[in-house]
Amino acid sequence: MEFLLSGxxxxxxxxxGSIYGLVALGLNLIYGTMRLLNIAHGDLVMIGAxxxxxxxxxxxxSPVLAMLAAGALAGxxxxxxxxxxxxxxxxxxxxxxxxxxxxLLIFFGISIIIQNLTALAFTASPRTYQALxxxxxxxxxxxxxxxxxxxxxxxxxSAAIVLFLRFSALGLSIRALIQHRTASRIVGIDxxxxxxxxFVLGLAGTLIGVTEQISPFMGFPFTIVAFVVIxxxxxxxxxxxxxxxxxxxxxxxxxxxxxxxxxxxxxxxGVFILVLILRxxxxxxxxxxx
Amino acid sequence: MRLxxxxxxxxxxxxxxxxxILPVFGSDYYLGxxxxxxxxxxxxxxxxxxxxxxxxxSLGHVVFAGIGxxxxxxxxGAVPVWAGAVLGALAAGLFALLVGLPVLRxxxxxxxxxxxxxxxxxxxxxxxxxxxxxxFGRLILGGPQVETLYWAMAAAALAGTLxxxxxxxxxxxxxxxxxxxxxxxxxxxxxxxxxxxxxxxxLSALLPGFVGALFVLRTGYFEPAQAxxxxxxxxxxxxxxxxxxxxxRGPVLGALFLVVLSxxxxxxxxxxxxxxxxxxxxxxxxxxxxxVAGLLDRLRSTGGARAAT
Numbered sequence: 001m002e003f004l005l006s007g008x009x010x011x012x013x014x015x016x017g018s019i020y021g022l023v024a025l026g027l028n029l030i031y032g033t034m035r036l037l038n039i040a041h042g043d044l045v046m047i048g049a050x051x052x053x054x055x056x057x058x059x060x061x062s063p064v065l066a067m068l069a070a071g072a073l074a075g076x077x078x079x080x081x082x083x084x085x086x087x088x089x090x091x092x093x094x095x096x097x098x099x100x101x102x103x104l105l106i107f108f109g110i111s112i113i114i115q116n117l118t119a120l121a122f123t124a125s126p127r128t129y130q131a132l133x134x135x136x137x138x139x140x141x142x143x144x145x146x147x148x149x150x151x152x153x154x155x156x157x158s159a160a161i162v163l164f165l166r167f168s169a170l171g172l173s174i175r176a177l178i179q180h181r182t183a184s185r186i187v188g189i190d191x192x193x194x195x196x197x198x199f200v201l202g203l204a205g206t207l208i209g210v211t212e213q214i215s216p217f218m219g220f221p222f223t224i225v226a227f228v229v230i231x232x233x234x235x236x237x238x239x240x241x242x243x244x245x246x247x248x249x250x251x252x253x254x255x256x257x258x259x260x261x262x263x264x265x266x267x268x269x270g271v272f273i274l275v276l277i278l279r280x281x282x283x284x285x286x287x288x289x290x
Numbered sequence: 291m292r293l294x295x296x297x298x299x300x301x302x303x304x305x306x307x308x309x310x311i312l313p314v315f316g317s318d319y320y321l322g323x324x325x326x327x328x329x330x331x332x333x334x335x336x337x338x339x340x341x342x343x344x345x346x347x348s349l350g351h352v353v354f355a356g357i358g359x360x361x362x363x364x365x366x367g368a369v370p371v372w373a374g375a376v377l378g379a380l381a382a383g384l385f386a387l388l389v390g391l392p393v394l395r396x397x398x399x400x401x402x403x404x405x406x407x408x409x410x411x412x413x414x415x416x417x418x419x420x421x422x423x424x425x426f427g428r429l430i431l432g433g434p435q436v437e438t439l440y441w442a443m444a445a446a447a448l449a450g451t452l453x454x455x456x457x458x459x460x461x462x463x464x465x466x467x468x469x470x471x472x473x474x475x476x477x478x479x480x481x482x483x484x485x486x487x488x489x490x491x492x493l494s495a496l497l498p499g500f501v502g503a504l505f506v507l508r509t510g511y512f513e514p515a516q517a518x519x520x521x522x523x524x525x526x527x528x529x530x531x532x533x534x535x536x537x538x539r540g541p542v543l544g545a546l547f548l549v550v551l552s553x554x555x556x557x558x559x560x561x562x563x564x565x566x567x568x569x570x571x572x573x574x575x576x577x578x579x580x581x582v583a584g585l586l587d588r589l590r591s592t593g594g595a596r597a598a599t
Binding site: 100113 | 392393398411568579
């Protein structure tokens with residue numbers, strides 16, 4: 001049981017937690033502002049991972065730079081989906097329940113298409129690559145440079161986004177949009193402007209790709225995780241979501257350490273089912289105007 | 291008793307006609323295709339009861355098929371084959387009853403992702419049980435002949451079609467439609483929504499359990515990742531969206547269309563098949579939400595209107 005107290009495990013949990021926090025932050029902003037259940041969310045992460053992989057393998061570009069390109073690509077993909085498919089739906093006259101159910105099915109189709117196009121282009125077999133793999137020692141803990149970068153970027157970026165949204169005018173309007181969708185529409189807040197936020201997914205994807213296996217189907221678990229995190233942390237509560245990401249990282253890392261790696265998926269889906277059943281209102285609740 | 295309408299007789303006759311014609315070719319290939327087709331029809335009809343009629347879209351229906359298949363291999367050798375398949379159906383129904391109460395409280399899109407998560411959860415639980423038991427796939431030797439399985443599956447497809455037709459005719463069907471349109475209003479005027487939803491959920495689980503058991507008998511082995519494959523759930527939804535899920539016609543049309551497409555593409559271009567599937571799903575949701583059946587209705591009504599003028 002001594003290994004449970006090791007700093008190594010704690011750092012591993014923090015790294016996973018910070019990645020979950022950032023991925024969920026993206027979902028929080030997109031779901032929060034549009035109420036569209038984007039289950040292609042994780043696929044943008046996957047796109048980021050492949051971008052990093054190819055830029056490094058073909059052009060020897062460091063993931064630290066590649067993640068900017070990946071962010072741009074994911075942001076563009078997200079914006080293209082929004083303007084191409086969903087903008088008309090959202091501004092149409094259909095009831096919101098209908099739009100939600102439809103958008104889920106549409107996103108599901110998109111997810112299947114993105115995954116299979118990737119599999120078609122790059123085969124379905126998983127890949128890994130070695131970049132930033134020198135070990136860094138901090139006290140008793142030694143971590144690969146790539147994981148350290150992932151930790152630093154995810155925490156730094158999350159904090160920057162939260163602060164930006166708290167203190168800038170655009171940030172305030174976005175948070176208003178999340179909290180009172182209809183009301184903020186009436187006072188003229190523009191939903192179109194948040195469409196660039198999927199860029200954080202591309203960034204996160206590149207960082208995940210350096211530390212984990214890359215495959216066309218790697219994205220879905222991140223979608224699930226992101227939903228768990230924003231339900232745990234509260235919709236629209238950005239800082240809460242980052243904390244919840246950390247909590248989930250801890251639950252997963254220590255749960256797996258105590259049992260076995262095979263139980264990872266059981267654990268994640270178990271938490272997923274529990275939060276949905278126990279707190280469906282956490283997501284479903286439409287805050288009334290008071 | 292109301293006389294059967296075309297929307298009731300057409301799907302029944304279509305299934306019966308296909309079942310009667312395919313064996314005439316006398317090749318195992320056609321029996322295999324027919325087996326798959328009837329399996330999908332039974333699955334999509336079952337799905338339609340809870341997701342089409344009540345509007346609770348399940349993206350995890352494979353869980354019932356997986357449970358049915360698992361029960362069959364667990365009872366293999368201990369009970370006769372068909373008893374095992376029936377036990378599989380009952381186990382799936384029981385599972386639906388057990389999880390139904392909490393799961394059906396969750397509405398809309400959350401129900402959709404919850405059912406998906408539930409199916410994945412069950413898959414990983416079974417994988418872990420099998421690993422703990424030291425089993426990596428189980429072989430089934432000496433199952434029934436292809437022809438026997440073919441007729442059993444044709445019966446399942448007919449039973450599923452009849453189940454949708456019957457449900458639509460009785461109070462349950464009206465109650466489920468009320469739930470779909472406005473659950474709160476339905477409850478206010480005294481529709482026992484909780485009981486109806488739970489009953490529909492269990493009813494929609496029975497046949498998939500049986501179908502899952504037959505799938506295992508046909509392939510001759512059980513492997514959890516395959517038996518609980520989420521692509522099966524996805525295909526069910528896509529078939530229902532393409533065909534339409536208002537009545538018993540849609541599932542037959544949707545299954546027929548995709549089975550033919552998959553026969554043409556799956557073996558050599560699996561990814562292309564999946565991409566087409568995704569594109570069809572998006573296209574139908576956006577432009578023809580009531581599926582092929584809805585398009586046919588629209589065609590007929592505009593044709594009728596033109597004839598009248």
